[in-house]
Amino acid sequence: MIKGKKVVLRALEKKDLKRCLKWVNDSEVTKDMGTSFPKSMHEEERWYEGIQKSEKRKIFAIQAGKRYIGNISLENIDYRNRKATLGIMIGELGYWNRGYGTDAIKTSLSLAFNEMNLHKVYLYVFPSNKRAIRCYKKCGFEKEGLVRDHVFKQGKYQDLLVMSVINKGGMK
Numbered sequence: 001m002i003k004g005k006k007v008v009l010r011a012l013e014k015k016d017l018k019r020c021l022k023w024v025n026d027s028e029v030t031k032d033m034g035t036s037f038p039k040s041m042h043e044e045e046r047w048y049e050g051i052q053k054s055e056k057r058k059i060f061a062i063q064a065g066k067r068y069i070g071n072i073s074l075e076n077i078d079y080r081n082r083k084a085t086l087g088i089m090i091g092e093l094g095y096w097n098r099g100y101g102t103d104a105i106k107t108s109l110s111l112a113f114n115e116m117n118l119h120k121v122y123l124y125v126f127p128s129n130k131r132a133i134r135c136y137k138k139c140g141f142e143k144e145g146l147v148r149d150h151v152f153k154q155g156k157y158q159d160l161l162v163m164s165v166i167n168k169g170g171m172k
């Protein structure tokens with residue numbers, strides 16, 4: 001387990017999938033994310049099996065005390081160029097805007113930089129997702145630029161903002 005100030009990151013277990021399924025099928029949670037289709041338990045199980053087999057993906061459950069509130073991931077892990085993408089979903093709406101996302105991300109960055117020896121962590125976010133962008137900035141992410149017409153969602157092609165943080169040493 002990896003301890004942050006407010007959260008603990010632990011391994012995602014198969015028994016967590018029921019909760020994951022509820023979150024990915026909640027349009028309030030996913031409205032600013034890339035996902036578009038309703039998901040089945042079978043798809044969730046396949047996703048979980050894929051993670052177990054992959055060296056390039058790490059997904060952690062975010063635990064706030066006894067409550068499991070979301071997932072955070074480091075994916076596309078590239079050990080040659082020492083970079084990875086970060087993804088996060090706090091599925092429990094009552095835990096939004098209370099600093100849990102910020103703490104989970106800072107904890108993951110500490111793992112990425114201090115344990116995995118990565119150099120860069122980056123992500124894609126819809127420019128309209130102001131909460132996420134504010135949260136990423138608090139964690140040290142900077143805007144890199146826009147990738148144009150990158151995702152087709154809600155009837156139109158949408159740009160995505162690329163943000164990244166580079167390990168310059170000293171991430172605690």
Ligand SMILES: CC(C)(COP(=O)(O)OP(=O)(O)OC[C@H]1O[C@@H](n2cnc3c(N)ncnc32)[C@H](O)[C@@H]1OP(=O)(O)O)[C@@H](O)C(=O)NCCC(=O)NCCS
Nearest residue numbers: 088089090096097098099100101102125130131132134135
């Ligand atoms: C995005 C997400 C990870 C952020 O986690 P969180 O725990 O809610 O975020 P935090 O409380 O740590 O930080 C949110 C910040 O955004 C601010 N904020 C909230 N709504 C905002 C808005 N509409 N405009 C600007 N800032 C906003 C909050 O006030 C807070 O900043 P502050 O601490 O300076 O006051 C979480 O809300 C989530 O999982 N959302 C759904 C899925 C998602 O969008 N994932 C990201 C996909 S790229």
